[in-house]
Amino acid sequence: ENGPVTNSTTPPQLDGWLHRYSGKVRDLYVPADGSDAHLLVVASNRVSAFDHVLEPPIPGKGALLTALSNWWFERIDLPNHLAGEGSGAPAVPEEVADRAMVTRRLDMHPIECVVRGALTGSGFAEYQRTGAVCGIELPSGIEDGDLLETPIYTPAYKAPLGEHDENITFERSVELVGVEVATALRDASLRIFTAARDLAAERGVILADTKFEFGRDPETGALVLADEVLTSDSSRYWDAEAYADTSRDRAERLASFDKQIVRNWLRAHWDGTGEPPALPDEIVERTYARYRELYTRLTGLER
Ligand code: ATP
Ligand code: MG
Numbered sequence: 001e002n003g004p005v006t007n008s009t010t011p012p013q014l015d016g017w018l019h020r021y022s023g024k025v026r027d028l029y030v031p032a033d034g035s036d037a038h039l040l041v042v043a044s045n046r047v048s049a050f051d052h053v054l055e056p057p058i059p060g061k062g063a064l065l066t067a068l069s070n071w072w073f074e075r076i077d078l079p080n081h082l083a084g085e086g087s088g089a090p091a092v093p094e095e096v097a098d099r100a101m102v103t104r105r106l107d108m109h110p111i112e113c114v115v116r117g118a119l120t121g122s123g124f125a126e127y128q129r130t131g132a133v134c135g136i137e138l139p140s141g142i143e144d145g146d147l148l149e150t151p152i153y154t155p156a157y158k159a160p161l162g163e164h165d166e167n168i169t170f171e172r173s174v175e176l177v178g179v180e181v182a183t184a185l186r187d188a189s190l191r192i193f194t195a196a197r198d199l200a201a202e203r204g205v206i207l208a209d210t211k212f213e214f215g216r217d218p219e220t221g222a223l224v225l226a227d228e229v230l231t232s233d234s235s236r237y238w239d240a241e242a243y244a245d246t247s248r249d250r251a252e253r254l255a256s257f258d259k260q261i262v263r264n265w266l267r268a269h270w271d272g273t274g275e276p277p278a279l280p281d282e283i284v285e286r287t288y289a290r291y292r293e294l295y296t297r298l299t300g301l302e303r
Helices: 061-075 094-099 121-130 170-177 179-202 240-244 260-269 281-299
Strands: 017-022 026-031 038-043 100-104 111-118 147-153 205-216 223-226 235-239
Touching: 038 061, 038 094, 061 094, 061 100, 061 179, 061 281, 094 100, 111 170, 111 179, 147 179, 170 179, 179 205, 179 223, 205 240, 205 281, 235 240, 260 281
Parallel strands: none
Antiparallel strands: 017 026, 026 038, 038 100, 111 147, 111 205, 205 223, 205 235
């Protein structure tokens, strides 16, 4: 888990914290005093696509995703990893105040808890090949982007650093974490997804799919919701009005509130070999606007 730094943008030095690890998008710190009860998760402005971290970063992205994650945490009826005021946890450093969270450090379950309310992306590809996703057989004739009658839980094994996550069956997740935890992960994921989907729908947004991560509180043993939740990096959101307009082509109906703009631009300007080209300012601005639009739609708050 604590592997080498793998991206080009150097994480900031923060007083009282030691940089421990960087994912493609976030930087993790531990308290410099050696205590291991907490973790600082800093959302950078980096954007990744096709497994590359791109240049330049998207100013404001980290703050938007942190705000959205916090907004959802407040509305989800399950304990989460935010340390919160009065918990005795160290404060978020001033420099990263709007894009970081201090969390309780959990023993993470190595499962990416994916829930799909619609079939698209890698789930749709697996269905086309096999007629099933993660061992769940689905009716024939489903098309890319179709909503499923009931959301399905399609877990992935969180592979060690550098390896690709691997879709697994529920039975395989039982082998990995035991039947009790595997069942709790599935049930919590489906329950949170359904509540979030309904809330988003009230705001004209379709929550197509998302990924949760959970950990175990080392003191109480409780199941705790961790990582980021229901952000546009961990979820696919569609505009309900565009989705319903069947006169549009599929790409427009399923335009997600994320870095689709970046992916489309890269596809048109890069053959996928070597380093990807730098994003033009216009693409950076449009991508930020798209992230912000989702935030405003869901929360009703301006930013
Ligand atoms: P990727 O860039 O593909 O997402 P990654 O998942 O390794 O790679 P991040 O998502 O940036 O990188 O890093 C967050 C890491 O912190 C994940 O490994 C996640 O499981 C872990 N994590 C999140 N919340 C907690 C927590 N409360 N306690 C311990 N670990 C946590
Ligand atoms: Mg991650």
